[in-house]
Amino acid sequence: MYRIGQLALMAHVSKRTIDYYTNLGILKAERSQSNYRYYDETAFETLQFIEKCKEMHMPLCEIKEKIEEKKLLGINEHVSKQVNEVTDHIHRLEVELTELKPLLDGLTDSQREKISKSLSGQTTALIQTLALLL
Numbered sequence: 001m002y003r004i005g006q007l008a009l010m011a012h013v014s015k016r017t018i019d020y021y022t023n024l025g026i027l028k029a030e031r032s033q034s035n036y037r038y039y040d041e042t043a044f045e046t047l048q049f050i051e052k053c054k055e056m057h058m059p060l061c062e063i064k065e066k067i068e069e070k071k072l073l074g075i076n077e078h079v080s081k082q083v084n085e086v087t088d089h090i091h092r093l094e095v096e097l098t099e100l101k102p103l104l105d106g107l108t109d110s111q112r113e114k115i116s117k118s119l120s121g122q123t124t125a126l127i128q129t130l131a132l133l134l
Contacts, residue, residue: 001030001038011047023049026064
């Protein structure tokens, strides 16, 4: 985490420029208990990106749009990764159920009923959650 002065030195911009970008919502700062603004590594990378765009004479409103698009892509990638992880987990559970099927076939009716009752609440909750997601 960097204070505004440190970030300004690293990025070769003025503190006033960082203030301006923060007020526009391009940069995000966290406040400490003593009310200092702290910026993370992402802010430094964003400043570098802004400078490259400015060198290409891109207007600030367009730069801001590009930064927001970049953030959305990152969110989409994160969600996509989580969906893939859940899909993989479901596949592993399906494999486990296939392996358990011969054991379940050997159970008595009362044993199956006990297992069914213990799973029914969890299964209903899972199905409702999946229905909301899909």
